[in-house]
Amino acid sequence: MEEFFRQLADEAPRWNFIWMYEERQQGKILSGIWMTIKLSIACVIFSVVIGVIGAWLQGAQSRILRAIVQGYIQFFRNTPPFVQLLFFYFALGQFTPTYSPDGWLEVPVITNVGWAIISLSFFAGAFNVEIFRAGIEAVPESTVEASESLGFSRLQTYRYVVLPLAFRVCLPALNNNLVNLVKTTTQAFAIAVPELLYQSVTIWNDFPSAQNPTMLLLFTVYILLVAVLVFGMHRWERSMRIPGYGQ
């Protein structure tokens, strides 16, 4: 196998699959994929949590709370995620406290990976709030009244009645947004998070002959990652299907 790709690189200089036979480059690709996966999982989880909490706060009594949520959504939905990322890292990053492990180095408490997770989660979370809100609005008011008249508190009604029903309504839209989120993790490249795109670019900067194969690899990996996500979401959707409901 290794021999084959070594030979291919000699015969076709534009098709140097260098990470198939050189351990160092292979290591970069693998660690890049791993970082992308970690970034995606963290952002998916945090953005969904933000979505659920935000949608709950949108129904709050306090006008100030509702205004804050609305402001958050408008800001993160209407500005480019790339600019948000730069803003978090370069603008807010200046004010993060640092610690010194050895008396010389100054290490910020929040690393660039941390900022990428925060920034991307807030970005996707803004959309998730709107997605969950749409799902919540699809739950009939009369179902909510039924649970109130049984003595459920507002939180119990939200957790046991509204959310489970809203989830089922908004899964397709949530699905779309999470797919977008996985792809948007490539923008963490801009703040030097060593994810897959970042590692790929360092490889083809060092070895221009590896550019085409590495791009091919990039597309393939993202298609596979998204496929895994979509497969999981569809399984989930199916497991939540209610007999005799909404068909």
Place this chain on the structure above:
Amino acid sequence: MNLETAWTPDQPIVSLKDVHKSFGNLEVLKGVSLDVMKGEVICIIGPSGSGKSTLIRCVNALNDIQAGSITVEGQEVHDPNLDKLELRKKVGMVFQQYNLFPHKTALENVMMAPLLVLKQDKAKVEERARALMAKVRLQGKEDSYPGELSGGQQQRVAIARSLAMNPDVMLFDEVTAALDPETVKEVLVTIKDLAQEGMTCILVTHEMGFAREIADHIYFTDRGVIVEHGPPATFFKEAKDPRTQEFLSQIL
């Protein structure tokens, strides 16, 4: 202020005094008063838009009121400091559209409130829930989802779900209005059983025959006021008000 302790069973269990309720500029209830004694079954009838449903929704505080007073077992329902949970333990409600939780099985629908609200022991709750399912004649349907049941069956699950909270008063808001004629009967039989066991029931209904059969007292509402009331024997035969007469002539 705890009026609750002052209540004794010889006083009205539900009492409305000069209740006024508006939606915006539209006044729906214009001074309604009525008393229900423990174990009594009362039916509220009247043309649509006359405020019947609003009236019983005010009794368990699903709607607020602008003036007047509503008490359940002596406790003021529209006191801003009211513990709604305490109220809703006492008052069960069944709706026109059943409003079951579609993502839970019939049995789970019945078990949810005792588990979550009353924090009762799961084994006991399940035993009771199964007994209630049998009581509403739905044995064997415990594991069906609401979407798999007919309207009449769903409505009986809804009744069992309310009964699981052991209420002292049951409110029925046009519970047969959305049903097929052939399933109306099975729901009415269930309600009749309850009434005969001595449950205090307030029904809003269009089923005149049923009202005549089970009610101790009938109230006729029109345009936000109680026009006329009386025990069914006299009410249906000797209605005095022209509005009642007109309504009854159209419906009977």
